[in-house]
Amino acid sequence: MAEADALYGFAMMRMRDHHHAEELVQDAILTAWRKRGDFKGESSIKTWLIGILRFKILDFHRSAQRTPTMRNQHAGADDDPSDPMDRLFDAHGSWKIHPSAGLEILSDSPDHTVGQLEKIARLNHCIMCLPETLRVLFTARELNFMDLEDAADLARVAVASIPVLLTRARHSLRACLQAFGISPE
């Protein structure tokens, strides 16, 4: 059952509703249980479970009823109207803070195990700090490789606004990581 939390976290990054997340996790675990004979040990059990869950999530999105929900043209406005860019740049569009400060975390070599887990923990925190719409969109496009239409439906935004919204998400994540790097606690 230790894996259940990890699976739940995985699903929550991609779903708007924790009930759906729970259902899909349950579905994935039961499927794995039924098909345990298929597991040959080529990967860890967790990786295998996540693979099954990933598939279930994609399936869920594909077959979900596409009710014509009101797409928020000014998406993200309901979550958090402030633009992260406003905090990073002055009135002339120049940096208020050195663009490279505190971001060694991104360029450090990936072979140091402890460093790697810490990096991920920080990124994790930063992703969870994103407003919901941006988090769902970032996950959908960057991690799930969902196509634009599906990602737009999931996040309930206009397709055309996706690049701008992803930009906001990326800059928020970057600024969050930078803050960590500058004053780690």
Place this chain on the structure above:
Amino acid sequence: MPLGYRVSHWILGLPLKWLGISCRDFALLASLEMDRKLTRAEKFRMRFHGAICQFCRELPEQFNQLRQLARNADLLGELAADLKMSEEAKERILREMRREPF
């Protein structure tokens, strides 16, 4: 911020903004180009700014590294690892599993 940056951007800041080639414009385009094709004008603006401002040059690489880090973490299943599923939901799963025929 280094003095050199402050001085040059104090002088150049407003003109750069008018021309659409401020650091902020560059930072915006550096991310947009990851999701769509930039127009020729946008590409030129990016190149121009990159040529005159050394501070911003690392930005595209930072965004790529961020993307890689996120994807690697995702593959490991390590993101959102601290969220906990409710006990009731876990109970439900155990109950369903016990009902399964061996």
